[in-house]
Amino acid sequence: AGLASKRSKHRAVKVIVAGQRFDSKLEARCWQMLKLRQSAGEIRNLRRQVRFSLFAPWGEHLGIYTADFAWEDGPPIAPVRKVADAKSYHTRKLPGWNRTKTLMRACHGIAVIELP
Numbered sequence: 114a115g116l117a118s119k120r121s122k123h124r125a126v127k128v129i130v131a132g133q134r135f136d137s138k139l140e141a142r143c144w145q146m147l148k149l150r151q152s153a154g155e156i157r158n159l160r161r162q163v164r165f166s167l168f169a170p171w172g173e174h175l176g177i178y179t180a181d182f183a184w185e186d187g188p189p190i191a192p193v194r195k196v197a198d199a200k201s202y203h204t205r206k207l208p209g210w211n212r213t214k215t216l217m218r219a220c221h222g223i224a225v226i227e228l229p
Contacts, residue, residue, distance in 0.1 A: 125137035125138070125139070125140075125201075126138060128141050130144075130145070137199060137201075139199045139200075139201060139228075139229065140181055140199040142199075142229070143181070143182065143197070143199040143228040143229060144161065144181075144182065146228075146229075147159055147182055147184065151184070155186065156185065156186045156195070157184065157185045157189070157192070158183075158184055158192075159183075159184040160182070160183050160184065161182060162179055162180070163180045163182070163183040163196070164177050164178070164179050164180075165177065165179075165180065165196075165217065165220070165221060167213070167216040167217070167220055168220050170219070175216065178216070178217060180196045180197065181197060181198045181199050181228075182196070182197045182198070182199075183196050183197075194223060195226060196217065196223050196226065197225065197226040197227070197228050198225060198226075198227060198228065199228050200227045200228065205227055213225070
């Protein structure tokens with residue numbers, strides 16, 4: 114895994130794994146775990162960096178949330194959409210993160226999963 118020279122605001126080290134750039138080592142590990150689950154047939158349509166528009170209850174556009182990962186599980190006839198972010202102990206406690214999770218549930222009916 115090659116390392117980039119610049120650190121993020123939360124001191125995560127960017128890495129390159131299998132030719133893909135990740136914002137942190139944790140995100141790269143989570144991706145590898147999800148890829149294994151997809152290979153085993155547990156989940157389908159695994160994607161990275163999936164964007165969602167977030168709206169206030171009165172319709173005002175509040176911004177874009179980019180999920181680290183999105184996939185489907187459950188039976189193919191009735192798939193359940195899942196969204197996850199790789200979050201350290203520190204970043205889970207940030208106030209903006211709780212707001213984002215709340216808006217994702219309100220706007221899209223999706224509870225964001227915190228990995229690992």
